[in-house]
Structures are given as structure tokens and as C-alpha cells.
Amino acid sequence: MSARLLGIDLGTSAVKVLLTTLDGTVVASASAEYPIEQPQPDYAEQAPAAWLRAVADAVRATLAQAPTAPVAAIGLSGQMHGTVLLGADHQPLAPAIIWPDRRSAREVQEITERVGAERLYAITGSPVATGFQAATVRWVQRHAPALWRRVQRILLPKDYLRFWLTGVFATDPSDAAGTLLFDETRRDWSDELLDLLEIRRNQLPPVQPSVSISGRLCEDTANALGLPVGVPVATGAADTACSLLGAGVVRSDQLLLTISTGGQLVQPCETVRIDPQGRIHTFCSALEPGEGRSGWYQMGAMLAAGLALRWLREQLYEEPTNVSYDQMMGLASEAPPGADGLLFLPYLVGERTPYMDPTARGVFFGLTLSHRRSHLIRAVVEGVTLAARNAYDVLRELGATSQHIVLAGGGARSRLWQQVVADVFGTPVQALRTAEQSAAGACILAGAAIGALDPAEAAHSWAHYGSLVQPDSDRHCFYQERLEAFRALYQRNAGHFGP
Structure with a gap:
């Protein structure tokens, strides 16, 4: 029996485990959840011990589905930006502070002012945000000095x-880049930022390529997982970087658009492309640069994508859980492109790219007595897609030339949404059919670490897609006009949004 690859994706709310063959065939999978604790407003914490229990449960459940399959290597993927602080005994000193945490707003401002925004972007490729490790560490230094010591x-x-x-x-490099303590170009910790934030280099782990073998499974953990001692463990990568591999998006002419609760546009690039205005994030990818490989990626983020549709469902229906999103998409398809003049800004919780505006708010514009549920739903689908295109234009301004869009997340399941994306972007679209793409990316890195496969080639061959959806040229021209109206609607109202 051929060897298997085990991918572990430590997500924000659950761990996903995938067992695959060397050609990407999924043999088994399982997941286990853990809570986000909020002991105070703006806090988001998790117990590292809860992660480990969930990992053990999910790995054992996965292996139980294929008990005779030998595991050749383990790959890792994980939620970005979070902070685990260990003491002298290498045990956690406190709960992990994870990326949705908002307590460090003052520290974000302090870091940006002390470093200088342009200098910060030039080093790290990104603006700092609450929940990022740099801001969290600064918060601990200021508010919990005894803990920090x-x-x-x-x-x-x-x-x-x-x-x-x-x-x-x-x-x-991909996960370290998300700390905002990392030099994107050198692919190593930034001594300048470490000195400024009073962090010793030996407090941070050494940086290794994602495809290297970082260690081997130790005895106690092997027993907890039901695996042999000594299985090699790949260094792995951040979940977004692994997601690119799992989606087969590793070339600079491809764009990964994810429409889930929020939305992400992720564009691989072969050189460091940094936005001096700080509208997007540039991070290292899981691939090492060189020989035409995309060693970095640019990312634009939208805060409310599927979230906007879920909000609308809750407002339109007395029993929203009895109404499927497929039913809503069917209703939306009854309305014409443009929803008979109805335009929607999906900024229900502020917005990231391109405005970085936490005060931005949602807007329905152009409502008349003739508008029905179908128009409202279609306007939300179009508004989210126009927001994605608005964010993408920053990437294009910086040199992106996407010829193909891979659509992932819940929005990818809707044929209507696929067509709207193709028409708004004027670019062919394919829906990703690969399940648990970050865990799949972790499996690819595991195989690469033991020399069993090439990560870029495996990314292409492992990913599965739906049929290609072509843009309609007339509708693309129509949506270009809607995009201008969409932008103008935000600009005209930006000064009126409240906190």
C-alpha cells in the first residue's frame, strides 16, 4: 500500500485534518472544533490546550477511516497573526491572543507612528492591524509587564x-510575514522592528522554508495521535499560503477570490510588490522565489461578503434557517443585471481594501416601490462582487494581470455568483471543487518536504474545478458603469458614516 500524507489545518474555529495519497486523492478527513473566548469586549482568545485536544481527536478520527495506511509525512497549516507566549518551561503563560482580537488599537497607532507608515510598508509589505503579533506583543508589554518579563x-x-x-x-516565511515583525524582501526577522519593539531575536523561532523538514514526531505526541514515532513534520505555511496551493493558484496570472463570511482576493507574484498607501497586504507565499516561482502574494480583504447575504436573509424571512442560499440565488436570478437600478454597498462592519475604513457602512441606494426580494438579493450579490472588483483594481494598479479567476468559498457554489464575477471582472471564472484546500496545501508541503513531489506541480494537478464560466462582453460593459456608480456612492457618503 502506498504511503499517505497527513495535512493538519489549525483554523480559527476548528482543526481540519486530511489524509491523501501522493497524487492528491483524499483517503480520509475529520475535523474538531474549539471555542473563541471573549473574556472582555474586543478580546479574542483561545486555549492552546484546546487546539491540541482537537488535533488529537481529529487525527485519530481520520486515521480510523484508513487504519492500514502508513503516514509518510505531516504538513501544517494554521490561522495567521495569533500569539502564543511560552515561559521558561516552554508552557503557555496565558491564553493565545488570536487575529480577531481588537484590544491593541492604541498599539497599532503607536507602531505605525514610530516606524512611519511608508517605512513599515517597505519592510513588512503591509499595514499593521489589531490582532497581528506585533501589536499584540506591544499590548502585553504595556498592559501586562509582569507577564512579559x-x-x-x-x-x-x-x-x-x-x-x-x-x-x-x-x-x-509565510506565517512569519503575518506577524508584522518580518522583512518581506530578506525573508527573515527585521532587526529594525525587533529593536524598536524590544523583542529579542532568540524569543522568536528560526525561519525555515515551508517545504523543509522541521522535525520528527516525538514519542508522547505520537502516542496521543496514534502514529509511529519519527514521522517527519514539514515546516508548513500560513493558511492563506496553503490555500493557494490547495486551490492550484501559484502563477502570477491567476487570482483566487474567496467569498465566504468575508472575502479575500489573493494574487501570487514573483517579486515583492508593496502598496505605499497600505491598501493591501503583501506576504510571502509557501514557495521559495526563483525560477519563475511566485514567492509572494498580494491580498485584498473584504469584511462582509457572505455575511451580507446572511444578514439579508435574517431580515427578509421570519424563519431564515428554513430558507437555503440556493433558494435565494434562484430568486436573485429572476432580477435583471443591475437589479433595476438598486445598488448595495456591503460595508456592514466597515471595510478593509481599498479604503481601510472602519467607519464605512452599508447602503441600499435607488430603492423604489417596484423592488422585490429578488432585487434585494441580486443587489447584495452584485454589491459584494463590485466591492471585490474595487479591491482588485488596487492589485491591478500594482501590476497584477490576472487572466483566470478561481472562485472559492460558499459563493463558488452558486452558478449565478460565478457568472456575476465573470461579468464584473471580464475574466473567465472556475469554481474550486477541492474540499479543505488549506489542509490539502499542507499535504502538498508534506510531500515536498520528503522529496515525493514538486509543490507547484502538485498544486496544479491536485486541484479540482467546475466548468469554465466565460464573461459576457455586454454585461461587462454594463457593470463597468455600475462600478463607477458604486465607487461614487461610497465617496459621496464617506463623510457621513458614523463610528
Whole structure:
């Protein structure tokens, strides 16, 4: 029986585990959840011990589905930006502070002012935000100095998992980039930022390529997982970087558009492309640069994509859970493109790209007595897509030339949404059919670490897509006009949005 690859994706609310063959065939999978604790307003914490219990449960459940399959290597993927603080005994000193945490707004402002916005972007490729490790560490230094004096190690969530698996401290460029303590061009920790924030380099893990073997499964953890001692563990990558691999998006002419609760546009690039205005994030990918490989990616983020549709469902229906999104999409298809003049700004919780405006608010514009549910639903679908295109134009301004869009997330299941994306962008679209793409990316990195496959080639061959959806030229021209109206609607109202 051929060897298997085990991918572990430590997500924000659950861990997903995938067992595959070397050609990407899924043999088994399982998941296990854990809560986000909010002991105070704006806090978002998780217990590292809860991660480990969930990982053990999910790995055992996966292996139970294929008990005779030998595991050749383990790959890791994980939620970005979070902070795990370890003491001298290498045990967590406090709950992990994860990316949705908002307590460090003052520290974000302080870091940006002390470094200088343009200098910060030039080093890290990104603006700092609450929940990012740089801001969280600064908050701990200021508000919990006694705790900070005990800190010996600072780890990201995935890298704490690796330490539990192998006893080795390590990280990779893609996850380290999300700390905002990292030099994007040098692909190493920034001494300038570490000095400024009073962080010792030896408090951070060494940086290794994502495809390297960072360690091997130690005895206690192997027993907990039901695996043999000594299985190699790849360094792995951040969940977004792994998601690109799992989606087969590794070339600079491809764009990954994810429409889930929020929305993301992720564009691979072969050189460091930094926005001096800080409207997008540029991070390292899971691939090492060189020989035409996209060693970085640019990312634009929307805060309310599927969230806007869920909100609308809750307002339109007395029993919203009895109404499927497929039913809503069927109703939306009854309305014409443009929803008979109805335009929607999906900024229900502020917006990231391109405005970085936490005060932005949602707007329905152009309502008349003739508008029905079908128009409202279609306007939300179009508004979210126009917001994505508005964000993409920043990437295009910086040199992106996408010829093909891979659509992922819940929105990818809707044929209507696929067509609207194709028409708004004027670009062919394919829906991703690969399940658990970040865990699949972790499997690819595991195979690459043991020399069993090439990560870029495996990314192409492993990913599965729906049929190609072509844009309609007339509707594309129509939506170009709607995009201008969409932008103008925000600009005219930006000064009127409240906190």
C-alpha cells in the first residue's frame, strides 16, 4: 500500500485534518472544533490546550477511516497573526491572543507612528492591524509587564502545534510575514522592528522554508495521535499560503477570490510588490522565489461578503434557517443585471481594501416601490462582487494581470455568483471543487518536504474545478458603469458614516 500524507489545518474555529495519497486523492478527513473566548469586549482568545485536544481527536478520527495506511509525512497549516507566549518551561503563560482580537488599537497607532507608515510598508509589505503579533506583543508589554518579563518564546498558532508534535521551534516565511515583525524582501526577522519593539531575536523561532523538514514526531505526541514515532513534520505555511496551493493558484496570472463570511482576493507574484498607501497586504507565499516561482502574494480583504447575504436573509424571512442560499440565488436570478437600478454597498462592519475604513457602512441606494426580494438579493450579490472588483483594481494598479479567476468559498457554489464575477471582472471564472484546500496545501508541503513531489506541480494537478464560466462582453460593459456608480456612492457618503 502506498504511503499517505497527513495535512493538519489549525483554523480559527476548528482543526481540519486530511489524509491523501501522493497524487492528491483524499483517503480520509475529520475535523474538531474549539471555542473563541471573549473574556472582555474586543478580546479574542483561545486555549492552546484546546487546539491540541482537537488535533488529537481529529487525527485519530481520520486515521480510523484508513487504519492500514502508513503516514509518510505531516504538513501544517494554521490561522495567521495569533500569539502564543511560552515561559521558561516552554508552557503557555496565558491564553493565545488570536487575529480577531481588537484590544491593541492604541498599539497599532503607536507602531505605525514610530516606524512611519511608508517605512513599515517597505519592510513588512503591509499595514499593521489589531490582532497581528506585533501589536499584540506591544499590548502585553504595556498592559501586562509582569507577564512579559516571563516570556521566553513567542510563537504563532501553527508553530506552537509543531512544537507539541516535534519539540522543535521553527516557523516559515509565510506565517512569519503575518506577524508584522518580518522583512518581506530578506525573508527573515527585521532587526529594525525587533529593536524598536524590544523583542529579542532568540524569543522568536528560526525561519525555515515551508517545504523543509522541521522535525520528527516525538514519542508522547505520537502516542496521543496514534502514529509511529519519527514521522517527519514539514515546516508548513500560513493558511492563506496553503490555500493557494490547495486551490492550484501559484502563477502570477491567476487570482483566487474567496467569498465566504468575508472575502479575500489573493494574487501570487514573483517579486515583492508593496502598496505605499497600505491598501493591501503583501506576504510571502509557501514557495521559495526563483525560477519563475511566485514567492509572494498580494491580498485584498473584504469584511462582509457572505455575511451580507446572511444578514439579508435574517431580515427578509421570519424563519431564515428554513430558507437555503440556493433558494435565494434562484430568486436573485429572476432580477435583471443591475437589479433595476438598486445598488448595495456591503460595508456592514466597515471595510478593509481599498479604503481601510472602519467607519464605512452599508447602503441600499435607488430603492423604489417596484423592488422585490429578488432585487434585494441580486443587489447584495452584485454589491459584494463590485466591492471585490474595487479591491482588485488596487492589485491591478500594482501590476497584477490576472487572466483566470478561481472562485472559492460558499459563493463558488452558486452558478449565478460565478457568472456575476465573470461579468464584473471580464475574466473567465472556475469554481474550486477541492474540499479543505488549506489542509490539502499542507499535504502538498508534506510531500515536498520528503522529496515525493514538486509543490507547484502538485498544486496544479491536485486541484479540482467546475466548468469554465466565460464573461459576457455586454454585461461587462454594463457593470463597468455600475462600478463607477458604486465607487461614487461610497465617496459621496464617506463623510457621513458614523463610528
